[in-house]
Amino acid sequence: MRPKIAAGNWKMNGTASALGELDTLSGMLPDTPPQVIICPPAPLLYRACEKPGPIAIGAQDCHTARSGAHTGDISAEMVADTGATHVIVGHSERRADHGETDSDINAKTSSAWQAGLVPILCIGETEADREAGRTLDVIGAQLASSLPDAVRPGNTVIAYEPIWAIGTGKVPTLDQIIEVHDFLRAQLIARFGPDTGDLIPLLYGGSVKPDNAATIFQAENVDGALVGGASLSASDFAPIIAALAQS
Ligand code: PGA
Numbered sequence: 001m002r003p004k005i006a007a008g009n010w011k012m013n014g015t016a017s018a019l020g021e022l023d024t025l026s027g028m029l030p031d032t033p034p035q036v037i038i039c040p041p042a043p044l045l046y047r048a049c050e051k052p053g054p055i056a057i058g059a060q061d062c063h064t065a066r067s068g069a070h071t072g073d074i075s076a077e078m079v080a081d082t083g084a085t086h087v088i089v090g091h092s093e094r095r096a097d098h099g100e101t102d103s104d105i106n107a108k109t110s111s112a113w114q115a116g117l118v119p120i121l122c123i124g125e126t127e128a129d130r131e132a133g134r135t136l137d138v139i140g141a142q143l144a145s146s147l148p149d150a151v152r153p154g155n156t157v158i159a160y161e162p163i164w165a166i167g168t169g170k171v172p173t174l175d176q177i178i179e180v181h182d183f184l185r186a187q188l189i190a191r192f193g194p195d196t197g198d199l200i201p202l203l204y205g206g207s208v209k210p211d212n213a214a215t216i217f218q219a220e221n222v223d224g225a226l227v228g229g230a231s232l233s234a235s236d237f238a239p240i241i242a243a244l245a246q247s
Pocket of ligand 1: 165205207208228229
């Protein structure tokens with residue numbers, strides 16, 4: 001069985017005072033919560049990891065190399081050293097702002113594994129791709145080239161995030177989400193076999209809010225969500241987590 005996962009991506013939001021949201025959120029979790037991961041900005045990782053409680057901590061990016069002359073970058077080993085267990089790789093904002101390619105993301109995924117981290121690998125189409133009917137081609141190509149062969153059950157999470165839905169309040173229809181997630185599941189099974197392909201969690205991301213979460217979680221191959229804006233406050237994230245627990 002695949003785990004249910006609610007991951008929060010704080011992006012470039014939050015200073016030390018925001019860490020109180022972790023305590024508040026811990027106190028609002030359902031009795032049998034899904035796995036909850038918060039990915040705060042890098043300067044908060046150590047302090048976030050010191051918090052007691054069930055919330056796992058992830059970084060928002062890591063470098064492909066273990067160390068070296070890469071000013072401002074953070075290696076997967078450094079992320080793991082903070083106590084974090086996960087790392088987002090290939091977020092569309094990194095692809096757009098930093099020119100990251102599928103081959104960079106492939107290398108970042110491997111470096112995350114080497115450091116013992118679970119990568120949350122993001123893929124997603126632009127609005128132009130969708131309007132041109134290219135969604136599945138684009139997603140399939142991203143998955144094929146950004147995911148290395150050494151995938152194992154438990155070592156990777158995939159997040160489908162249509163770029164046009166991120167931070168916009170626009171959400172695909174349930175049928176559109178089902179189409180992409182069923183396609184991704186089929187791709188994973190075709191490449192890795194059912195023993196692995198059926199066990200990789202698939203998250204949906206892009207304008208997930210308390211009022212649409214339950215609908216999105218109806219999709220059989222949606223195993224959780226990667227949440228941006230609504231993860232910044234415990235009072236918004238907790239109902240999304242509760243909807244996932246009930247799905
Ligand atoms: P959003 O962001 O929930 O604010 O749309 C999602 C993401 O970028 O991971």
